[in-house]
Amino acid sequence: xNKKHAIMAVLVVALAAIVAAVAGSxxxxxxxxxxxxxxxxxxxxxxxxxxNQWAASRGVQVNVxxxxxxxxxxxxxxxxAADAPDVIVGAHDWTGKLAANGLVAPLYPKAxxxxxxxxxxLNAFSYGTAVKKLYxxxxxxxxxxxxxNTKLAKVxxxxxxxxxxxxxxxxxxxxxxxxxxxxxxxxxxxHMYPFFSGLGGYVFGKNHAGNLxxxxxxxxxxxxxxxxxxxDKWNKEGLINAKVDATTxxxxxxxxxxxxxxxxxxxxxxxxxxxxxxxxxxxxxxxxPAVPFLGVQGFMVTKYAATHDVSAxxxxxxxxxxxxxxxxxLLAAANNRYPANTVAGKSVKDPYLAQFGKASVGGVPxxxxxxxxxxxxxxxxxxxxxxxxxxxTKASVAFKAASRSIANKIG
Amino acid sequence: MNAHxxxxxxxPPARTFRPAWSARAIAAFSGTTGLAVKIVLLSLSNALxxxxxxxxxxxxxWPALGVLVLATATLDWIYLSKRTLPLKFLAPxxxxxxxxxxxxxxYTINVAFTNYSTGHVISKPDAIQQIKLVSLEAPPxxxxxxxxxxxxxxxxxxxxxxxxxxGNGYVGTKEGLTPLPAGSVKAGALGIVSAPADxxxxxxxxxxxxxxxxxxxxxxxxxxxxxxxxxxxEAVELRPTLRYDAKRDxxxxxxDGKVFHxxxxxxxxxxxxxxxxxxxxxxxxxxxxxxxxxxxxxxPFLRVFAWTIFFATATVFLSFAIGLxxxxxxxxxxxxxxxxxxxxxxxxxxxxGFLSILVWAGLLNDDFGVVNRTFxxxxxxxxxxxWAKVACILVSVWLTVPxxxxxxxxxxxxIPAELIEAARVDGGGPWQRFRRVTLPLLLVATAPLLIAxxxxxFNNFNVIYLLTGGGPAQGxxxxxxxTDILISYTYKLAIAAGKGNDYGLATAVSIIIFLIVAxxxxxxxxxxxxxxxxx
Numbered sequence: 001x002n003k004k005h006a007i008m009a010v011l012v013v014a015l016a017a018i019v020a021a022v023a024g025s026x027x028x029x030x031x032x033x034x035x036x037x038x039x040x041x042x043x044x045x046x047x048x049x050x051x052n053q054w055a056a057s058r059g060v061q062v063n064v065x066x067x068x069x070x071x072x073x074x075x076x077x078x079x080x081a082a083d084a085p086d087v088i089v090g091a092h093d094w095t096g097k098l099a100a101n102g103l104v105a106p107l108y109p110k111a112x113x114x115x116x117x118x119x120x121x122l123n124a125f126s127y128g129t130a131v132k133k134l135y136x137x138x139x140x141x142x143x144x145x146x147x148x149n150t151k152l153a154k155v156x157x158x159x160x161x162x163x164x165x166x167x168x169x170x171x172x173x174x175x176x177x178x179x180x181x182x183x184x185x186x187x188x189x190x191h192m193y194p195f196f197s198g199l200g201g202y203v204f205g206k207n208h209a210g211n212l213x214x215x216x217x218x219x220x221x222x223x224x225x226x227x228x229x230x231x232d233k234w235n236k237e238g239l240i241n242a243k244v245d246a247t248t249x250x251x252x253x254x255x256x257x258x259x260x261x262x263x264x265x266x267x268x269x270x271x272x273x274x275x276x277x278x279x280x281x282x283x284x285x286x287x288x289p290a291v292p293f294l295g296v297q298g299f300m301v302t303k304y305a306a307t308h309d310v311s312a313x314x315x316x317x318x319x320x321x322x323x324x325x326x327x328x329x330l331l332a333a334a335n336n337r338y339p340a341n342t343v344a345g346k347s348v349k350d351p352y353l354a355q356f357g358k359a360s361v362g363g364v365p366x367x368x369x370x371x372x373x374x375x376x377x378x379x380x381x382x383x384x385x386x387x388x389x390x391x392x393t394k395a396s397v398a399f400k401a402a403s404r405s406i407a408n409k410i411g
Numbered sequence: 412m413n414a415h416x417x418x419x420x421x422x423p424p425a426r427t428f429r430p431a432w433s434a435r436a437i438a439a440f441s442g443t444t445g446l447a448v449k450i451v452l453l454s455l456s457n458a459l460x461x462x463x464x465x466x467x468x469x470x471x472x473w474p475a476l477g478v479l480v481l482a483t484a485t486l487d488w489i490y491l492s493k494r495t496l497p498l499k500f501l502a503p504x505x506x507x508x509x510x511x512x513x514x515x516x517x518y519t520i521n522v523a524f525t526n527y528s529t530g531h532v533i534s535k536p537d538a539i540q541q542i543k544l545v546s547l548e549a550p551p552x553x554x555x556x557x558x559x560x561x562x563x564x565x566x567x568x569x570x571x572x573x574x575x576x577x578g579n580g581y582v583g584t585k586e587g588l589t590p591l592p593a594g595s596v597k598a599g600a601l602g603i604v605s606a607p608a609d610x611x612x613x614x615x616x617x618x619x620x621x622x623x624x625x626x627x628x629x630x631x632x633x634x635x636x637x638x639x640x641x642x643x644x645e646a647v648e649l650r651p652t653l654r655y656d657a658k659r660d661x662x663x664x665x666x667d668g669k670v671f672h673x674x675x676x677x678x679x680x681x682x683x684x685x686x687x688x689x690x691x692x693x694x695x696x697x698x699x700x701x702x703x704x705x706x707x708x709x710x711p712f713l714r715v716f717a718w719t720i721f722f723a724t725a726t727v728f729l730s731f732a733i734g735l736x737x738x739x740x741x742x743x744x745x746x747x748x749x750x751x752x753x754x755x756x757x758x759x760x761x762x763x764g765f766l767s768i769l770v771w772a773g774l775l776n777d778d779f780g781v782v783n784r785t786f787x788x789x790x791x792x793x794x795x796x797x798w799a800k801v802a803c804i805l806v807s808v809w810l811t812v813p814x815x816x817x818x819x820x821x822x823x824x825x826i827p828a829e830l831i832e833a834a835r836v837d838g839g840g841p842w843q844r845f846r847r848v849t850l851p852l853l854l855v856a857t858a859p860l861l862i863a864x865x866x867x868x869f870n871n872f873n874v875i876y877l878l879t880g881g882g883p884a885q886g887x888x889x890x891x892x893x894t895d896i897l898i899s900y901t902y903k904l905a906i907a908a909g910k911g912n913d914y915g916l917a918t919a920v921s922i923i924i925f926l927i928v929a930x931x932x933x934x935x936x937x938x939x940x941x942x943x944x945x946x
Contacts, residue, residue: 057601058643059615077532077912082470097911101532102541102688108641110575111555129687131548131652185793185882186892243778243794303533303541309622315642370529370911377903381884388794388883389778408707409890410910 034061035310035317038076038085040069046334047089054321060313076103076302084304086314092124092296095135096369099127105301105311106133107319116325121340124296124365132211136298137318139328140337143292144191144264145280145359146179147271153259159198159284162260167237169259177249178238180258183387184245187380190293190366191262194283195240196379197364198290199227201399203375204367214371214410219379220396220403227287228386231395235387242388265336265356280355294363296340374409378402453490457483482506516925523918524693529911531677531689538690539655542662542679545687547649550636556581558646559603560621561610568613568624571606572638572646573598582610583630583638583646602644618643635665653686662686698919708916711891711900716927718800719896723868726807727861733808734815735853739845742823753820760813768877771806775878796893799879803894807874811864815857822856823849858939865935866928875899897924 035055039047044066051062065085067075073094076084090098098104114122117138125136146162148155153169156162166178182191189196200223205216218224234240244252253261254274261267262283271278283290299322305314321327325344332339338357339345348354366372382402386395460483467476486506489498525531533541556572563569563582570583573596580596581588597605606612613621629637636650653662653671662671662679671679671686676697678689702708741752759767774781775792783790792802826849834844875881881895881903891900901924905917 058618060619097529099545100530100687100910102538102690103532106545106547108555108645108647110645112575128545129685131546133545185799186880186884241778243776245776247773248776248779303537306626309626310619312622312625312640312643313619316644320642320644373529373906373911377884381882384794384883388791391791391795 034063035087035305035313036063036065036085036308038065038067038072038088040072040089041066042335043089043331046330050322050327050330051317054317058313058316073098077101081304081307084307085302086305086308086310087318088300088302089139090136090298090300092121092136092138092298093366093368093372095125095127095300096367096372098300099133099135100370103303104135105303105305105315106135107137107301107315108134109137109319109323113320113323116323116341116343118340118342120294120365121296121298124294124368125298125300127368129211136296136300137323138296138298138340139322140297140332140335141340141357141360142264142266142295142297142337143356143360143363144194144262145292145356146194146283147253147261147263147267148279148281149253149256149259149261150277150279152256155279155281156284159286159290162284163239166239166260170238173257175257177241177244177252177258179240179260179262180244180249180252181240181262182244182246182249183242183380183384185384186377187242187382187384188246189376189379189383192380192383193293193364194262194290195231195286196224196383197292198283198286198288199230200224200288202364203372203379204369212367212369214369215407217403217406217410219375219382219406220400223288224399225396228395228399230286231386232392235389235392235395238389240387242384242386265338265353268336268350268352278352280352280359282359282361289362291362291364292360294360294365296365297337298340371410374406378405378409449490453487456486519918520922522914523698523922524695525691525915526677526689526694526697527691527915527918528913530687531691531915533688533690535677535690535692538688541688542653542686543651543655546651546653547639548652550633550648550650553636553648554638555648556638556646557598557603558640558644559606560613560618560625560640560643561606562613564609568621568628569610570628570630570638570640570646571596571603571610571612572630573603580606585629585631587631588638694915698916699923701916702919702923707890708904708920711885711895715891715895715897715900718894719869722800722804722807722896723865723871725804726811726868726871727865729804729808730811730864731815731819731857731861734812734817735819737812737816738819738823739849742820753816756816757813759809760817764810764873765877767810768806768874771802771809772878775802793879794883796883796885799883799894803874803878806878807868807871810874811868814864815860818857818860819853822853825856826852855939859936862932862935862939866932869896869928869931870898870924871896872898872902876902897927 035051037047037051044064048062048064051064055062069089069091072088072090076088076098079085095104121138121141122134125138126132126134153165154161156165162179170176170178181195182188201221202218204212204214205218207213207216231240249258249261249263250267250270252258253263254270254276256276282292299318301311301314301318305311322331323341325339325341325347328339328341328344329347332344336350336353338348338353345357348357367375379402382395382398385393385398460479464476464479467473467479486502489495489502555575557575558573559571561569561571561582567584571591572581572583572588573579574581579593580591582591583589591607595605595607596603603612625640625643629639630646631637632648634650636648638646638648640646652666653664655662660673663669664671664681669681669684671681671684674680675692676694677692679686702712737756741749741756743749746752772793775783777783777789777791777794780792782788782792791798793799830848830852831844834848839847875894875896876899879892879894881892881899883894884892890903895903898921901917901920904920905914906912
């Protein structure tokens, strides 16, 4: 090595050392104890506000990280412990999977706090094959309902009335839809659930301990199979059409080409903006009440809170502070949902949210056990096969096949 | 011809000598500027390595640190030594090859031999910890307390407790519960606000410094039951339902004495009962065996495989044929608006595939799509198994044609006009000229691209997932829909297996796919070589 090379080597080493020293000091500065929260974009502002209020009263710091909602669940399993969140926002139907993966920690809110929540919201976040534990603090509830354009149709009180009104509207003009409910190629078991439950179908039964039993599948239950021929009738008369996907359903309703739309509170603003006069009701009972799936959103403490030595702080924020009526009001309003806390619920003024609340009566929380992953595509697929117009499969056959497939997958 | 060779040295005098840009670039890097650039770049790479080294050392990843040091030292040697000129050009490529190809492949192979799936995500020690935590239950007469950590006169950590139901005050230590004088413990909205003077409440940020101690702090009550702090203002009485014996590595259920032992596949089991969560561990070739034996995986495999081959082959050949046809059609000299035509034809290539595929899905909607409505058709494009396949090929051809149009256009220019002229002189018709001269020459140039395109379409997840989502669903217990290709089927296996995700099985399938694609491409390249020899 000649002199030039020696100088160069020295320079390289010196520069590298300086940069590394700076990086090292930055690394050390990050180590101050802070609570990391993963939230979706809709709730970011509200979460930041609530978390900061709490942090100020407790003398700690929070770091709110925005992620896409679904990614919160998926990334929690793969994130490196150092970057992992201590608290996440999540949907109740993630509970089983996250708990089975060992990624979330059980919570023990005070008895007085728990009293302020409807039992189903707490059950929705509870999971355990042996001992049932609460894993989430419910914050907001949501469900779909039947949105009626009151200028185009009368608000039906019975199923027969709805069927008549919807078909009459459809025949008025080509391009009109009877009931706009989204399915598409791969189906949508969530939006079809009112029709499914209305015919006596269910997803998982419960065992004697009151837990969901993945071996008791009601996709082709006796009650449903008995009335399945009604689905074939709906398909024939075009009451429900699998070829309507999310975009088609929405644009049809907004353009006045559908008087009935099965959707949730996330579309309230869209309908208001289109200047449509509407009311929200539960789909009228078919042979049984046509109840929707209930969704509960809330906050969970991850297993990483203990790793980061902030578990006490995380539990305090989630099981204590976020369950108070004040925090619930803020967090639920953030994305236009009804708060889970009943005390907070009393202060809700939005008439449409109240109507969606009424449409939830008798509803069934989406099963939160991990086996639910095997259900969505098959149940949605059965609806598509039975309601795709000409060439459709008989409903009783399609749902029996789906039931078999689900049982096979769960094993 | 000869005349041309003779006149060649007579370069127009106005044009001064300018070496190729590559030669100039090399020259620039040899001077002082080059030296400075080199020092800065090398320093940056070393600094990056040093920073990464700190992080790795911090997390105790010693093997990775060793690799990092070795790699950095090698890079420094390559660029500081005078004898390593070829390596200087090779090194960056090798770095990227290792980083973006070899490491992911090794990782995939590694995962394929594990049980990584729902319920098997964390490590075994974490799983044991988690099982202990979730198997706690509230005894029938469980009491809840408002709690505040405090220091006694000796500075020892204790819990000041106020029972929610009765308002009685206690002090809890690791030995047990001691009552405090009535009314001496007061609670407010934020927890306990006052305690007897003997105890100093821990407040503010200091509270959170106690986290690790609070996690393990238990105040024993009756039998197994103990009061455990939850958060910083609450404590609850809980008792374990399972006991872990570290020596035997088993969990025993307290109620019935049932013993759960490590089944070697990442779970504690007793008969059919399994404790959640399990952990991630190596399970040998189990995933590969289940591809062969699990009817859920095996049944659709051949059907999906056949469709994948057909889809990729049809896409490549149709696109190539159409692209070539268009290129020849627009190759005519002196055609008007030639550039405009060419630009329009390349447009699909310029629009992001994600968008155009979604637009196609809307256009092809059976009842409401533009295609059926405009042409007054009622073709079930997306809802019939066979038509959905046609739709997939249609869209992927639409997306691929511009590529082959560009390739064919370029390749046509490179075919010497003399050869075609010679064929014409020899009396060959247009078809014969194309078939005997243009096409063989074109194929020599484009065959590797055809193979690459085949490999790409073999794994063209976007078209399938965004257009049909693999649907329409097939009967029976099929995870795979009618238009699922191997990679989208693998994805479904990975996300919608019995209990949610099964990454281990999905990676095993993707390794099989890799082997299939590698074999087909290998054979194809070998055939191409023969083609070149014929030339």
